[in-house]
Amino acid sequence: MDTLQFLYHTIPGRCVLKVLTRPGISKACGRFLDSDLSHFLIKSFADKHEIDLSEYELDGVRSFNDFFSREIKEGLRPIDMDEKHLIAPCDGLLSVWKICEDTVLPVKQSNYTISSLLRNPKLAAHYRDGYCLVFRLCVNHYHRYCYVDSGKKSRTVFLPGVLHTVRPIALAQYPVFTENSRAYTLIRTPEFGTVVQMEVGAMLVGRIVNHEQEAQVIRGAEKGMFQYGGSTIIVLIGKDQVQMREDLLKNAQFGVETTVQMGETIGYAKKN
Numbered sequence: 001m002d003t004l005q006f007l008y009h010t011i012p013g014r015c016v017l018k019v020l021t022r023p024g025i026s027k028a029c030g031r032f033l034d035s036d037l038s039h040f041l042i043k044s045f046a047d048k049h050e051i052d053l054s055e056y057e058l059d060g061v062r063s064f065n066d067f068f069s070r071e072i073k074e075g076l077r078p079i080d081m082d083e084k085h086l087i088a089p090c091d092g093l094l095s096v097w098k099i100c101e102d103t104v105l106p107v108k109q110s111n112y113t114i115s116s117l118l119r120n121p122k123l124a125a126h127y128r129d130g131y132c133l134v135f136r137l138c139v140n141h142y143h144r145y146c147y148v149d150s151g152k153k154s155r156t157v158f159l160p161g162v163l164h165t166v167r168p169i170a171l172a173q174y175p176v177f178t179e180n181s182r183a184y185t186l187i188r189t190p191e192f193g194t195v196v197q198m199e200v201g202a203m204l205v206g207r208i209v210n211h212e213q214e215a216q217v218i219r220g221a222e223k224g225m226f227q228y229g230g231s232t233i234i235v236l237i238g239k240d241q242v243q244m245r246e247d248l249l250k251n252a253q254f255g256v257e258t259t260v261q262m263g264e265t266i267g268y269a270k271k272n
Contacts, residue, residue, distance in 0.1 A: 033228050038064035049140035069143050069225040079220030079263035083191055086242050086267035090145035090233050092135035093257035096248045099130050119159055129239040137231045144225040146262055148197055148235055151189040153217045156210055158183045183208050191269035196236035220263060242267040
């Protein structure tokens with residue numbers, strides 16, 4: 001039995017989980033991972049997760065969190081700048097859900113409504129019959145993310161919660177996206193309407209670091225980064241705004257996540 005199975009499938013594990021998932025514990029871990037004392041963790045972590053260090057800018061990395069939110073070298077994540085193409089805002093494993101009657105399709109016996117995700121029924125109604133794009137980042141992924149499109153960005157709305165892991169085993173036990181701390185903004189785009197871009201924290205991720213509040217933003221520009229842990233980005237797009245890539249839709253029918261990289265094309269504007 002591995003650690004996550006113990007935490008989620010045993011009574012003692014769930015008792016421990018109640019403590020581990022409190023934001024205060026996550027913040028304490030974050031303080032250690034910000035310190036020079038955590039530097040010794042970097043090499044073993046990179047080796048274990050087969051991270052190619054030659055792809056990253058590592059000058060000035062003094063702590064584990066510096067390493068975890070490391071910047072990739074210029075040119076290794078080209079951004080598709082065609083305004084009629086929808087891009088992935090991050091590296092990760094992408095699932096595509098059609099939103100029906102305010103409900104995202106079930107994940108491991110749990111249903112996630114857009115209303116509970118946003119805590120805003122009026123805003124949620126805008127995305128009925130649209131798409132919910134879920135990008136799940138694993139610990140070996142690049143943990144900086146960009147704006148999904150250019151446009152006018154709203155202020156950031158932060159929704160506090162309890163931090164749970166976003167790995168599939170956790171999805172079977174808790175409605176993860178409605179339990180975790182999360183932050184979202186609205187981006188008024190010229191081709192895809194008003195898009196929601198949301199960042200979801202995970203276990204031992206005490207901070208979601210976003211750069212701007214209200215601003216005019218450009219697709220591909222860095223929006224922010226996650227600190228340590230697997231994390232998730234969710235993008236909501238309204239009805240009749242985008243035609244998703246066919247391979248993504250086919251994979252979604254079988255519940256298969258698709259590996260994507262930040263900046264690659266994942267869909268096309270339906271407007272003329």
